[in-house]
Amino acid sequence: MQPRASKIALSSGELSFYAAGEGRPLVYLHPAGGVRWTKVLDELAKSFKLLVPIAPGFDGTPAHPSVKSMKALAGLAAEFMEKTVGAPCDLIGCSFGGYLAVWLAAQRPDLVDHLVLECPAGFRPKGHGGRPPDPEELKKLLFLHPEKLPPETKTAEIEAGNRKMLPHYGYAADTDEELLALLPSIDKLTLILHGTADRMIPGESVQLLKSRLPHAYLVYIWDAAHAIEVDQPERMLAVLTSFLQRSEGFMVNWGSLAVNP
Amino acid sequence: MKFSFFHLMPYTHLELESHECPFPNRYFDAAKASALYRTYVESMIHAESCGFDWVGCNEHHFSPYGMMANPNLIGGALAYSTRRSKIAITGNLVPLNNPIRVAEEYAMLDCMTGGRLVAGLMRGIPHEYLAYNIPPGESWERQREAVQLILKAWTEPEPFGWEGKHFQYRQVSIWPKPMQKPHPPLLISASNADSAKFAAEMRATMGMVLLADLPSGKECIRVYREAARAGGWEPAPENILVGMHTCIAETDDEARRHLGQGLKYFDEVLMGGLQASQRIVLQKTRYFESEESRDRWKSRLDKRRTLSLDEQIERGTVLCGSPETVVKQIRRIHGELGHGVFNFTVKVGTLPDDVIRSGMELFRDRVLPHVRDL
Numbered sequence A: 001m002q003p004r005a006s007k008i009a010l011s012s013g014e015l016s017f018y019a020a021g022e023g024r025p026l027v028y029l030h031p032a033g034g035v036r037w038t039k040v041l042d043e044l045a046k047s048f049k050l051l052v053p054i055a056p057g058f059d060g061t062p063a064h065p066s067v068k069s070m071k072a073l074a075g076l077a078a079e080f081m082e083k084t085v086g087a088p089c090d091l092i093g094c095s096f097g098g099y100l101a102v103w104l105a106a107q108r109p110d111l112v113d114h115l116v117l118e119c120p121a122g123f124r125p126k127g128h129g130g131r132p133p134d135p136e137e138l139k140k141l142l143f144l145h146p147e148k149l150p151p152e153t154k155t156a157e158i159e160a161g162n163r164k165m166l167p168h169y170g171y172a173a174d175t176d177e178e179l180l181a182l183l184p185s186i187d188k189l190t191l192i193l194h195g196t197a198d199r200m201i202p203g204e205s206v207q208l209l210k211s212r213l214p215h216a217y218l219v220y221i222w223d224a225a226h227a228i229e230v231d232q233p234e235r236m237l238a239v240l241t242s243f244l245q246r247s248e249g250f251m252v253n254w255g256s257l258a259v260n261p
Numbered sequence B: 001m002k003f004s005f006f007h008l009m010p011y012t013h014l015e016l017e018s019h020e021c022p023f024p025n026r027y028f029d030a031a032k033a034s035a036l037y038r039t040y041v042e043s044m045i046h047a048e049s050c051g052f053d054w055v056g057c058n059e060h061h062f063s064p065y066g067m068m069a070n071p072n073l074i075g076g077a078l079a080y081s082t083r084r085s086k087i088a089i090t091g092n093l094v095p096l097n098n099p100i101r102v103a104e105e106y107a108m109l110d111c112m113t114g115g116r117l118v119a120g121l122m123r124g125i126p127h128e129y130l131a132y133n134i135p136p137g138e139s140w141e142r143q144r145e146a147v148q149l150i151l152k153a154w155t156e157p158e159p160f161g162w163e164g165k166h167f168q169y170r171q172v173s174i175w176p177k178p179m180q181k182p183h184p185p186l187l188i189s190a191s192n193a194d195s196a197k198f199a200a201e202m203r204a205t206m207g208m209v210l211l212a213d214l215p216s217g218k219e220c221i222r223v224y225r226e227a228a229r230a231g232g233w234e235p236a237p238e239n240i241l242v243g244m245h246t247c248i249a250e251t252d253d254e255a256r257r258h259l260g261q262g263l264k265y266f267d268e269v270l271m272g273g274l275q276a277s278q279r280i281v282l283q284k285t286r287y288f289e290s291e292e293s294r295d296r297w298k299s300r301l302d303k304r305r306t307l308s309l310d311e312q313i314e315r316g317t318v319l320c321g322s323p324e325t326v327v328k329q330i331r332r333i334h335g336e337l338g339h340g341v342f343n344f345t346v347k348v349g350t351l352p353d354d355v356i357r358s359g360m361e362l363f364r365d366r367v368l369p370h371v372r373d374l
Helices: A039-044 A070-084 A096-107 A135-142 A156-168 A177-185 A203-212 A233-251 B030-049 B071-079 B099-112 B136-155 B193-201 B214-230 B252-284 B291-306 B309-315 B323-337 B353-371
Strands: A004-010 A013-020 A024-029 A048-053 A089-094 A112-118 A190-195 A216-221 B002-007 B054-057 B086-093 B117-122 B160-163 B168-172 B186-189 B205-208 B240-248 B318-321 B341-345
Touching: A004 A070, A013 A070, A024 A039, A024 A070, A024 A096, A039 A048, A039 A233, A048 A070, A070 A096, A089 A096, A096 A112, A096 A177, A112 A233, A177 A203, A190 A203, A190 A233, A203 A216, A216 A233, A216 B168, A233 B160, A233 B168, B002 B030, B002 B086, B002 B240, B002 B353, B030 B054, B030 B071, B030 B353, B054 B071, B054 B117, B054 B341, B071 B086, B071 B099, B086 B099, B086 B186, B099 B117, B099 B136, B117 B136, B136 B160, B136 B168, B136 B193, B186 B193, B193 B205, B193 B214, B193 B291, B205 B214, B214 B240, B214 B323, B240 B252, B240 B323, B240 B353, B252 B291, B252 B309, B252 B318, B309 B318, B318 B323, B323 B341, B323 B353
Parallel strands: A024 A048, A024 A089, A089 A112, A112 A190, A190 A216, A216 B160, B002 B054, B002 B341, B054 B086, B086 B117, B117 B186, B186 B205, B205 B240, B240 B318, B240 B341
Antiparallel strands: A004 A013, A013 A048, B160 B168
16 A cells, blocks of 8 residues: 655644554554554554554655654644544554654543554663664665565665654663653553564563553563564564454453364 | 482383384283382382482373373372482473473472472474473474473562563462472483584583494584583583493392393383384474484484393493493593483382392492592
């Protein structure tokens, strides 16, 4: 499914976003590498109205001079949700986007229904994990199955531009203590996804989140590194769609093990 | 050197050869089995007082080869009758079972024994896959995934879900958790290069039994050590377990006579049905990931079958003789392999239980004092 590229005027400037599909709105906040239209997004767009805002400065878009922190960026994403959806909706954040989604849920709980944190950044124990500067090393940490990666469409210039935006937003390499203190106040039903081979976000990060968020489920996706969507899209979709459709009921096995019914 | 007293718990009251698969259970006599279980468990309890560091058993199905469909039940029987020895379940057949159940039962045993469990996580021999109707071609994938899931179940501080290829659980939070931290020591079979690498990757003790010869065992140890170093750790001698059929008697002749008779039953009766089913599995499926591993397995069993007891003693693949002879054999094999755990398979076929008992005492009095410090 080809996403439609659009723009919307927000208080700090114009924001680019992609939209695809029809149905219940679902907002997806992208990782530090920018928007990668994966099989997961494609499949979600078959059941949801998927909205994917591009954080200013990423993927060749202009930065908003007044938006210089993760907290402020979360405020901008909230404004985007208010204007495009206007009611509580499901929110997914991937890695950098997961960090952002936690800030958004903490600041504007009125806009969030289900919260999905896909290998979220922002809660790394000091000295563990992290994003290496070397592109080859980064690729090794991102993908356990690089053969599943679709052809790269971003130019080296855009990738370099994306990397510069992390310090622009004051992206914390280690745990964001201010946000950590807010976790117990986030009462949204939350699904945390983590690849069993993720070395960029260590297991301690998601365990910490799970222990502090009052209504969270943590699910490990086996045989996936940091980029779960690329390494194991089917496994991720199986959990994610069940969670979005059934809320707590996703814990129940609704299928059948009967081989010859 | 640590010593392990391992029991196969065979059914020994058959007077026929059978190459059927599965072995027809019309020949099974529950009263006889009941007496065997008592004898076997008592002998395992006695092993502790004979100086054995580990007492163990494993899992087999649909065959008189071993009557331990669930070895954890035997572990439970040993938990409160032993005080010091490790209870080595060598092990549960991970790809055949529910991994969460394995994690739970092992955690129970570890708590019940006060942290004495050695947790074997085995792939199983080919014929077990017929018993539980598990595709042999998926054995390695299931093994890899299940072992990782079991480790998570033991160590994860929060409830978690698991979305894998073969196993899916929405929320796991086992009660009890193991006593040993971060988890009980692992033992994984490593009789070929693939399994040796996997054991090293999982930082498990490697286990080898039924060796065809010492050079092939040495090669597996080399692969294991190399893979461990590549993974950033250095195995200690205690991380290498070598298992052999063992018979200790007053004289060499006596030991040979008893083991020879036991081996005849072992090879002709107990192994009969297994070999037939294994041929089917090996020919028709991808139980082994590489041709090389499959050929190595077949050649190992073929070699063992065709060798006389004298040849096996000569090759250093069984321990058999007077205490003095066995001391020499242990020293020679240790000199070649450098392992730290010697696993004695004591009940070889119909080898009489009173011979095993007296062999255990000979081990305590006349073998162990000379090899303990190896």
